[in-house]
Amino acid sequence: MARKILVTSALPYANGSIHLGHLVEYIQTDIWVRFQKMQGHTVHYVCADDTHGTPIMLRAEKEGITPEALIDAVHKEHSADFAEFLVEFDNYYSTNSEENRVLSSEIYKKLKANGKIATKTIEQFYDPVKNMFLPDRFIKGECPKCHAKDQYGDSCEVCGATYNPTELINAYSAVSGAAPVRKETEHYFFKLSECEAFLKDWTRSGTLQGEAANKMGEWFENGLNDWDISRDAPYFGFEIPDAPGKYFYVWLDAPIGYMASFKNLCEKQNLNFDEYWAKDSKTELYHFIGKDILYFHALFWPATLEYSGHRKPTQIFAHGFLTVNGEKMSKSRGTFITARSYLDHIKNPEYLRYYYAAKLNSTMEDIDLNLEDFVARVNSDLVGKYINIASRTAGFINKRFDGKLYPSANNTVISEIKSAAQTVEEAYSAREYGKALREIMRLSDIANGYVAEKAPWVIAKQEGQDTVLQQVCSDALEMFRLLTLYLKPVLPKLADQIEQFLNIAPLNWLAVSASLPVQHQIQSYEHLITRIDPKQVEAMVEANKESLQASPQPHSEQRHAVHQQNEVKADAVEAEYISIDDFTKVDLRIAKIVSAEHVEGAEKLLKLMLDIGEDQPRQVFAGIKSAYDPATLVGRLTVMVANLAPRKMKFGMSEGMVLAASNELGGPFILSPDVGAQAGMRVK
């Protein structure tokens, strides 16, 4: 039965080029879509550029163009990159579209009518020169820990410390250089906290991978915060209908961009939008995303849909990140490789599609692009094994039999390859591409073994064996046809060339049970694919090396968003000195460790019972598990903070803090008093 399926990939931000990390997702999705289409299902694959937000606005300004001109240019670039990597969207649109404006407004109004919108006055950093509110990323200053200059508002790239923008020393606006001030403003919130019951239910109903559902559990444990969905002018985005000067936060209209892109496709192809998005839709909806934006797709998005009267996603497929040679992509190492740069150097996009597919599975594990392995694998699998089957047999058919086939009636190898169809099918369907390709390569080995065993080059020299020769080679080409069919979701362009070579109609899954008929005429064989020269890869890496200091590490979308959603808290700037009065507020005591034990389930904690001369020993959880065996601690004296507010931890109350020394060289080392100190003595 033909299914109706709508598939999306995450929307790339219109502020940068597509790189090899992005491509993991688009290639993964494209393979799945092509596979489902080959199965005969109705599939629409839509995507769009994510175009709104402060970074786009500012970049356009810097380049002296309008945001619209910027996103138009990026849209062209992205579209070209995807097309060349054979990522075949049914529609690649933009979130800055009329359809999206209308849908975003409608959804907002429905959320409001359902009582899910609230307003709240918050305090944010404000650039008094530029007259705009500043996201954390646009506040820079000196790192409070290592004092590196020009660090971002949320973390230091030199020492790795994380902090609040308020902690930066000599903070300044990255836009104007002015010192930011705090300013109050009214923001609109989506009352996510009221959606908890619905979301708990939804995230556990099989819509997420197991690991993803576990991850979601964390958010529930901490309680859901209302989601800040507005930004103040100036902002490049959609103005909120009933709130002049307030704009939808980019993440509100981005997922609605999936709908808008599809709406646009409906207009072009006369499809029924509501059939796919109405609350009771019988169609299927799948979102392919990176694990970093799970938060938006598994919490905000389904809640938005639910309370605006729409259907929810059927499933969300999250994948891991790409590493190159086992490490994060890095500009200084030359492994931050753009799609364009790959095309310039390696040329053939199907090599990368094949390699990614060989590595992909249905989990959220990161996948590694090992460049040496990439060359070896592509050369060995695609050229040595797969293409070689045709390359070594087609010549005989063309030269000796005028391109005419004479397949045998019964070939056990062909039967075996055909019978693997279900295994391959299931693997693709479950997004276990690595498994599918392993099976296909196993079959390729069998096919090559068949040719080696029959040795057509020997038969060719024997008198009166023409028919046998023709059969062996025809059968090998039939094997090749089947393998091509299996590989087609991954290698669509190559499959297309092979269809022409074999002179057959475009392969779909039904063609598994067909065969090349007797007397079928094939075209002459021309070499279809060449080996990668490792020098090409070296040149690519070299070309991507940036000698300059690494440009800012892109913060993950999630961190970015969550920070934006947090209100700026009014931390007092720490003074350099404290008074004696401040110090005496801290009640330090000599403590005797009465008992020490491991805490089940805790990574770094030990549970200590500390005697400080009170009736009952204090229970304290200390993060010293890595350095101390509990048994050796019992009986020792150390120092604790006795008047620290008790804190409820996952494992119980912690009624104090043990002091310990550490830095990057080692630790923690707990303190020991000199001989004579007694439990309970005050330290000052």
Place this chain on the structure above:
RNA sequence: GGUGAUGUAGCUCAGCUGGUUAGAGCACAGGAUUCAUAAUCCUGGGGUCGAGGGUUCAAGUCCCUCUUUCACCA
């Protein structure tokens, strides 16, 4: 500090609900072959499955502790 993952041959990875001497590809060694843009076939060496403890007749596979790498949160 918390949470979710992760650690299996030189490299990249399979190993489902625990069950014979732990698998594949690449790389390496030896042999065969020459149809194929040095591709193919056969054979072989190589792993105390991150470390330690436990459950079990039986553990890479379950439990605990420690540890590696990564991500997210604080």
